[in-house]
Every structure is written in C-alpha cells, then in structure tokens.
Amino acid sequence: MNSLYLIITKLRYFGPAWVFASLNIMTGTWVLYIPAVRAKLLIDDAQLGIALFCFALGTLIMIPLSSLIIEKLGVGKVTFMGITLFSLLFLMPIVAPSYLLLCIVLFVVGLSACLTDIAMNALVSDIEQEDDIHIMSASHGFFSLGGVIGAGIGSFLIAYFQVPLFHMLCASLFVIITNILVCKEYITITVKKEEGSKKSFDPKLIKPLLGLTIIAFLIMGSEGAIEHWSKLYMQDIVNISSEKVSGFGFVAFSLMMTLGRFFGDAVSKHFGSFVIIIGGCLISAFGFFAVLSSTLILTVIGFGLVGLGFSVIIPELFRLAGKTHGVSSAEGISFVAGFGYLGFLISPPFLGLLSRIDSLKLSFTTLLIATVIALIVTFFISKRVSK
Numbered sequence: 001m002n003s004l005y006l007i008i009t010k011l012r013y014f015g016p017a018w019v020f021a022s023l024n025i026m027t028g029t030w031v032l033y034i035p036a037v038r039a040k041l042l043i044d045d046a047q048l049g050i051a052l053f054c055f056a057l058g059t060l061i062m063i064p065l066s067s068l069i070i071e072k073l074g075v076g077k078v079t080f081m082g083i084t085l086f087s088l089l090f091l092m093p094i095v096a097p098s099y100l101l102l103c104i105v106l107f108v109v110g111l112s113a114c115l116t117d118i119a120m121n122a123l124v125s126d127i128e129q130e131d132d133i134h135i136m137s138a139s140h141g142f143f144s145l146g147g148v149i150g151a152g153i154g155s156f157l158i159a160y161f162q163v164p165l166f167h168m169l170c171a172s173l174f175v176i177i178t179n180i181l182v183c184k185e186y187i188t189i190t191v192k193k194e195e196g197s198k199k200s201f202d203p204k205l206i207k208p209l210l211g212l213t214i215i216a217f218l219i220m221g222s223e224g225a226i227e228h229w230s231k232l233y234m235q236d237i238v239n240i241s242s243e244k245v246s247g248f249g250f251v252a253f254s255l256m257m258t259l260g261r262f263f264g265d266a267v268s269k270h271f272g273s274f275v276i277i278i279g280g281c282l283i284s285a286f287g288f289f290a291v292l293s294s295t296l297i298l299t300v301i302g303f304g305l306v307g308l309g310f311s312v313i314i315p316e317l318f319r320l321a322g323k324t325h326g327v328s329s330a331e332g333i334s335f336v337a338g339f340g341y342l343g344f345l346i347s348p349p350f351l352g353l354l355s356r357i358d359s360l361k362l363s364f365t366t367l368l369i370a371t372v373i374a375l376i377v378t379f380f381i382s383k384r385v386s387k
C-alpha cells in the first residue's frame with residue numbers, strides 16, 4: 001500500500017502512473033463504440049476481428065523500434081509524446097468512412113499504443129532503480145483503473161453523447177490536459193544505459209531474458225484468452241443465460257487484478273519478484289481449478305483468483321527485465337513485452353480452435369496447464385539466479 005501512497009502524494013510518481021491510466025481510459029472509451037462502428041460500416045464479426053488484429057499488428061511492428069526511439073529521444077519525452085499522440089489518433093477509428101481506412105487507422109493507433117506502453121514501463125523501471133522504490137505493480141493498477149474510468153464511467157455517460165466523436169474528443173482532451181499538468185517531473189528523464197549494452201542482443205544476454213519471455217507469453221496469452229472467452233465460457237459451460245450474470249466472471253477477474261496491482265508492490269518489496277511470481281502462478285492455478293468446476297459461484301470466485309494471481313506477474317516480469325544486467329530498461333522490457341503481446345494475440349484464436357475440437361472446457365484446461373508451465377519456468381529461473 002506504500003507504493004499507492006507514494007504515487008498519490010508525489011507528482012514524480014503520479015505522472016507516470018497517470019499515463020498508465022490514460023492509455024486505458026482511451027481504450028475503454030473506444031470499446032464502447034465498437035458496435036456502433038461495426039453497424040456504421042456494415043461489417044460482420046469476422047471483418048471486425050481482422051480490423052482489431054490490425055491494431056495488434058501495429059503493436060508488434062513497433063516493438064523492435066521502440067527501444068531505439070526511446071534511447072534517441074529520452075524515455076520521459078517519448079512517454080508524454082506517446083500518450084498525447086495515442087489520444088489524438090484514437091479519434092480516427094470513430095470517423096473512418098470505410099472498412100479499409102478503419103484497418104489502416106487501427107494499425108497506426110497500434111503503433112502509438114505499443115510505443116507508449118513500452119516507454120511508460122521503462123520510465124517506471126528507471127525511476128524505481130534511481131529512487132530505490134517499488135511502484136511498478138501499483139502503476140499497472142492505474143492501468144486497470146483507467147479501464148474502469150473509460151468503460152465503466154463512460155457507459156453511464158454514453159447516453160448523454162449523441163455523437164460518438166464528441167465523447168471520444170472529450171476523453172482525448174481530458175487525457176491530454178491532465179498529462180500536460182503532471183508530466184513536468186518525468187519528461188526530462190532519459191533512459192538508463194547499462195555498461196556493455198549493445199545494439200543487438202548478445203546470446204549471453206538473451207539467455208536470462210528468455211525465461212521471462214516464456215512466462216510473459218503464457219500469462220499475457222491467458223489474459224487475452226480470458227478477455228475474449230470468459231463470457232462465452234459462462235454461457236456455454238456454466239449455462240448462464242443472463243447477459244449481465246454471464247459477465248460476472250470477467251468483472252471479478254478485472255476487479256481483483258486492479259486490487260492486486262495496488263497492493264503488489266508492498267508484497268514484492270518484502271518477498272522479491274520471483275517469490276511473488278511463483279505465488280501468483282499458484283493462486284491462478286487454484287483459480288482455474290475453480291473455474292473448471294463449472295458452477296456459478298465457484299467459477300466467479302475462480303476468475304477472481306486468476307485475476308489476483310495474474311495481477312502481480314506481468315509487473316514483476318517488467319521489473320526483472322528492466323534490471324537485467326547489460327541491457328537497458330527499454331531493451332529488456334520491449335523484448336519481454338514483445339513475447340507477451342504475441343501470446344495475447346495468438347491465444348484467443350488458438351482457444352477458439354480448441355473449443356471446436358471439444359469445448360471451451362478444454363480451452364480453459366489448456367490455460368491451467370500454461371499457468372503450471374509458467375510456475376515451473378519461474379522456479380528454475382529463480383534457482384539459477386540464486387546460484
């Protein structure tokens with residue numbers, strides 16, 4: 001909880017955390033209008049899926065370029081420029097007059113989203129090392145909070161906006177103005193460079209990062225799968241017909257992830273990154289067992305436990321990547337984030353394929369197996385580091 005207190009009371013820490021929230025405020029607001037965009041352009045779900053994949057493709061392409069841009073311009077400047085550009089670009093999908101232009105603008109938005117994401121994580125990593133504090137997990141909690149502000153509060157406000165563009169414009173102006181007000185403490189920070197850091201990875205440097213990337217791939221892949229399939233799992237496997245009740249699984253997952261990230265830094269400071277990742281994997285595994293029970297109460301509790309367990313894993317992976325010897329924080333985080341994003345993109349269609357073979361129960365059993373594999377990989381990495 002001390003990390004949350006630090007963020008709230010010191011502008012140096014609140015500024016970067018607010019970028020996390022801002023990124024998801026815009027995304028959460030955009031999500032509200034996806035059905036309207038689909039209806040306006042007269043496209044089906046398959047075409048919409050391709051358009052959304054263009055957003056993801058933009059993030060993947062930016063991954064190898066982001067560390068170069070950050071090192072060239074400075075992590076503080078890129079963080080502020082990234083969130084400002086992202087907020088402006090997200091006005092374009094709402095007004096795209098054709099399906100082709102929707103795909104193109106979502107691709108461009110994806111580029112800015114990835115650059116901002118990696119820059120803000122590298123910024124927090126550098127501040128943590130410089131000030132000897134732990135705020136990474138709480139900063140990711142602000143990301144989840146941004147989703148609540150954008151999609152949660154936005155869903156109540158949507159009735160008052162006759163024109164979707166006006167709603168997005170208000171969200172964009174809010175994000176830009178607030179970030180202008182809080183950026184002065186971090187905008188001059190430049191990326192920390194390690195001695196021996198190279199333009200390309202030495203095989204000896206890839207080895208310690210490889211384990212982290214495997215975990216990121218599995219855990220972020222599971223997050224992406226739950227985001228897309230949790231509601232359908234509640235409907236098809238738990239046999240919940242109510243639209244509101246069938247969404248309880250993802251609500252529990254998101255809520256516990258937010259709470260876990262606000263408190264995760266204090267736990268990490270006392271027990272260390274590897275212990276908290278192992279603990280997070282164990283909690284998530286028990287959560288998946290509860291989800292697979294296919295009873296309403298246990299399944300909702302299970303999704304909550306998975307969210308609680310996952311909440312601390314990705315921030316800790318970024319923290320470890322940012323501190324890898326001989327690699328700058330931007331390089332380490334972009335490398336690990338790249339594999340994580342890849343998992344996030346691949347998992348939803350992969351689970352859809354598995355569900356066709358049998359059912360979504362097989363798909364979620366696979367997520368349980370992925371969590372156990374992540375646990376085993378973490379255990380071996382921690383043993384190697386302790387030697």
